[in-house]
Amino acid sequence: MNIIQAKKLTHDYRKVGDDGETETSCRALDNVDLDVAPGQFIAILGHNGSGKSTLAKHLNAILTPTDGTVWVDGMDTRDAEKLNAIRQTAGMVFQNPDNQIIGTVVDEDVAFGPENMGIPTEEILERVENSLKTVGMWEYRDRSPNRLSGGQKQRVAIAGVMAMEPKCIVLDEPTAMLDPVGRREVIRAAQKLNREKQVTILLITHYMEEVTEADRVIVMDQGKILMQGTPREVFSRVEELKEHRLDVPQVTMLAHELRKSGLPVPEGVLTVQELAESLIAASRRAV
Amino acid sequence: MIREITIGQYYPADSVIHRLDPRTKLAGTLVFILSLFLFRSYAAYLVATVFLACVIRASKVPFRFMVRGMKAIVVLLMITVLFNMFLTPGEPLVKLWKLTITREGLELAIFMAIRLSYLIIGSSVMTLTTTPNQLTDGLEKGLRPLNKIHVPVHDVAMIMSIALRFIPILLEETDKIMKAQMARGADFESGGVVQKAKSMVPLLVPLFISAFRRANDLAMAMEARGYHGGEGRTKMRPLQYQKRDRIAYLTLVVYLLAMFAAKRIAGF
Secondary structure: OOOEEEEEEEEEEEEEOOOOOOEEEEEEEEEEEEEEOOOOEEEEEEOOOOOHHHHHHHOOOOOOOOEEEEEEOOEEOOOHHHHHHHHHHEEEEOOOOHHHOOOOOHHHHHHHHHHHHOOOHHHHHHHHHHHHHHOOOHHHOOOOHHHOOHHHHHHHHHHHHHOOOOOEEEEEOOOOOOOHHHHHHHHHHHHHHHHHHOOEEEEEEOOHHHHOOOOEEEEEEOOEEEEEEOHHHHHOOHHHHHHOOOOOOHHHHHHHHHHHOOOOOOOOOOOHHHHHHHHHHHHHHHO | OHHHOOOOOOOOOOOHHHHOOHHHHHHHHHHHHHHHHHOOOHHHHHHHHHHHHHHHHHHOOOHHHHHHHHHOOHHHHHHHHHHHHHHOOOOEEEEEOOEEEEHHHHHHHHHHHHHHHHHHHHHHHHHHHOOHHHHHHHHHHHOHHHHHHOOOHHHHHHHHHHHHHHHHHHHHHHHHHHHHHHHOOOOOOOOOHHHHHHHOHHHHHHHHHHHHHHHHHHHHHHHHOOOOOOOOOOOOOOOOOOHHHHHHHHHHHHHHHHHHHHHHHHOO
């Protein structure tokens, strides 16, 4: 069974005008279909306003569909009685690290989720230790979150979600406010969770470099899914992505330009290593 | 720089007093303060002094930290002492121009001075040995019976601990906004009180807006992590009375008896 399934998901943001009567609505999601199998690492790409964050909020029942349905592990997100179960199944990490840390000490913050679930004390301690160790923040357990770097705070936030032992974690632009080092730390932590604990990960981002190792990339534009496939498939369509003002990783772009100017380089190159190897092979053939 | 401000005045040390349950410390402080007002006699205050000295000694916090709290109330203390000294009617002792110091006035002034300073030192012992978190935890659990008369104890404790977490963040934000405004020519330093107050407006408006935005984000994050109020919540480190807490409560009872005896028997 799919861990997350959306069918014809549509969402309108309604805004009441200044006179209190006229209603303008803005379609953020338009007939989105999405299936995510357990254990996958999915990356969702898109511009600001492409609907990717709105989609993320549907997966945790923070928003409910205007039309269509979302199922999380078989539970309809509109079912108010299942709300807690849904939130325990699909955890969520937000963009601003400061605004999602509740505790005044790192380990207290990680314990917040399990405490809400009513987990017994000994098990909370165990879960807190495990999650902090997984994200590499165990040494900081008795620090104040205010003294951590952005990347560290975001890893604490991930540990906080992990301690609830969800089957799926949605990360909504977790790296947007971080420096390159912090970005790498956070992406590593997410990948580790996916590989070692088989947690399904949905990573929402607009940094192309972060998605090259995903199982599947979904590109969104104006509330619709523009294209989806493996990173290689998606990044092979450089021209199409450019039309929608979306970037591709630098090395992919370089390979694309080289190919256009006549070198025998494949489309959809994802790593520097790959490009180097194909260039060496090409030069050998030329000799 | 502004990051270094710590809230409360916790003094980390490893002492019996530090390890006591926050509820014990709250109750102890309350009993101590009440005892100062209930037993008005020199002998009783002697007992209180000995008790306070022992607790301070046991807490391993240097005495100067306790006195630090006194600075804030020096003015208040002076006013209270002077007013009591000169304005209490009774048997005149000294006459200075139009002012008379009476025997009753002098006595009252001394009592007030002792009460006020012991009150401050006593509560300092508590705040110096208890982290703000432990305090809110202690309040939450200690006041739980009030839930029955519909006082939202858990919510208040949650609000307090979130406030504690966000004070440094908002301070940092204030600093940032101030610098941004100063870079564009804002002047927070010069001018009179009115001018200064006016120059705070461009600081406060963005600060409030950002605080509301943060509150919204935080509420969403809390909901996403399954927060649904205090019902059915467990604790990672639940407060539990230990043997040392029972000993502390016993000590308190002995202290109260000593106070009572001192006042009755010594009679002065």
